Amino acid sequence: MQIIQDQVYSFSKDHAPAATAVPGEVLQFNTLDCFSNRITDESVTMDTLDYGYDGANPAAGPVFVEGAEPGDVLVVDIYDIRVADEGTVATDDHCGPLFEGTPYRSRKVPVKNGMATFNGVSFPINPMIGVIGTAPAGDDVIDGYVGAHGGNMDNHLITKGTRLYFPVRVPGALLQMGDVHAAMGDGELCGTGIEIPATIVVRVDVLKNFELHWPVLETFGPCGRWYVNASAPEYDEAVMNAAKELRRLLMAVTGWDAADTYMYMSLQSDVQISQGCKPCEVQLSLRIGTPKLPQFPPLVG
Numbered sequence: 566m567q568i569i570q571d572q573v574y575s576f577s578k579d580h581a582p583a584a585t586a587v588p589g590e591v592l593q594f595n596t597l598d599c600f601s602n603r604i605t606d607e608s609v610t611m612d613t614l615d616y617g618y619d620g621a622n623p624a625a626g627p628v629f630v631e632g633a634e635p636g637d638v639l640v641v642d643i644y645d646i647r648v649a650d651e652g653t654v655a656t657d658d659h660c661g662p663l664f665e666g667t668p669y670r671s672r673k674v675p676v677k678n679g680m681a682t683f684n685g686v687s688f689p690i691n692p693m694i695g696v697i698g699t700a701p702a703g704d705d706v707i708d709g710y711v712g713a714h715g716g717n718m719d720n721h722l723i724t725k726g727t728r729l730y731f732p733v734r735v736p737g738a739l740l741q742m743g744d745v746h747a748a749m750g751d752g753e754l755c756g757t758g759i760e761i762p763a764t765i766v767v768r769v770d771v772l773k774n775f776e777l778h779w780p781v782l783e784t785f786g787p788c789g790r791w792y793v794n795a796s797a798p799e800y801d802e803a804v805m806n807a808a809k810e811l812r813r814l815l816m817a818v819t820g821w822d823a824a825d826t827y828m829y830m831s832l833q834s835d836v837q838i839s840q841g842c843k844p845c846e847v848q849l850s851l852r853i854g855t856p857k858l859p860q861f862p863p864l865v866g
Contacts, residue, residue: 626741660756
């Protein structure tokens with residue numbers, strides 16, 4: 566199994582691949598935390614941390630996947646996420662609805678036997694990947710930002726056992742990932758989860774000639790669902806982006822017209838905020854999930 570540990574700080578078509586993989590290959594990504602492991606103890610806070618382009622949200626990669634061409638879809642199955650035994654949560658001066666009057670602070674959070682402990686309160690961890698995606702065809706996008714390529718989606722459903730689908734916009738797709746959280750609530754209110762170094766094991770594949778505009782997440786089991794992940798500076802545009810893509814995909818498999826599909830979505834599809842720590846300059850990231858329909862073909866595939 567190839568191990569990818571080179572770190573990059575942007576999604577770019579110009580990055581030299583750290584590795585080359587074939588469809589069906591299993592890969593290991595070794596990641597730093599979103600601070601590049603620089604908050605070494607609680608005396609280090611974000612007011613003294615140089616948290617610019619070359620310091621935030623490093624991602625391991627990128628990986629060139631053979632056979633992936635623009636117009637295809639890159640499929641990523643998350644097999645495992647193994648986290649370190651300590652993570653960090655911190656406040657910033659511009660993240661989240663309560664940033665005004667909240668002091669800079671860092672807290673180290675120990676992780677042991679699948680449990681995290683914050684100020685004496687223990688709760689189960691749910692390791693998830695904050696930053697994952699492929700290279701855009703246009704300008705570079707720094708890792709801390711989100712877009713139609715993926716990036717900093719901060720969706721806590723991106724965890725072990727899920728499958729992701731990304732539009733391929735450059736040859737080889739150039740997959741990269743990082744910014745693992747041991748735990749994070751929807752919205753990521755103060756701008757950080759339990760930021761933690763991790764080892765991620767995934768399998769990559771290529772779906773040829775499939776139109777996809779935004780990343781899609783698939784979950785499995787009795788309550789398996791499809792989620793379209795989208796973003797924009799504000800909620801109304803972000804929800805429109807996700808809803809339009811979900812409606813297009815549902816219409817393609819059901820044969821329903823736009824009005825019937827829209828009504829069905831209102832009955833069965835949930836809008837959920839992944840990251841909304843405004844006034845942080847990162848766009849609002851959300852997802853719309855809909856149940857799988859066994860009587861119809863898969864939404865993506």
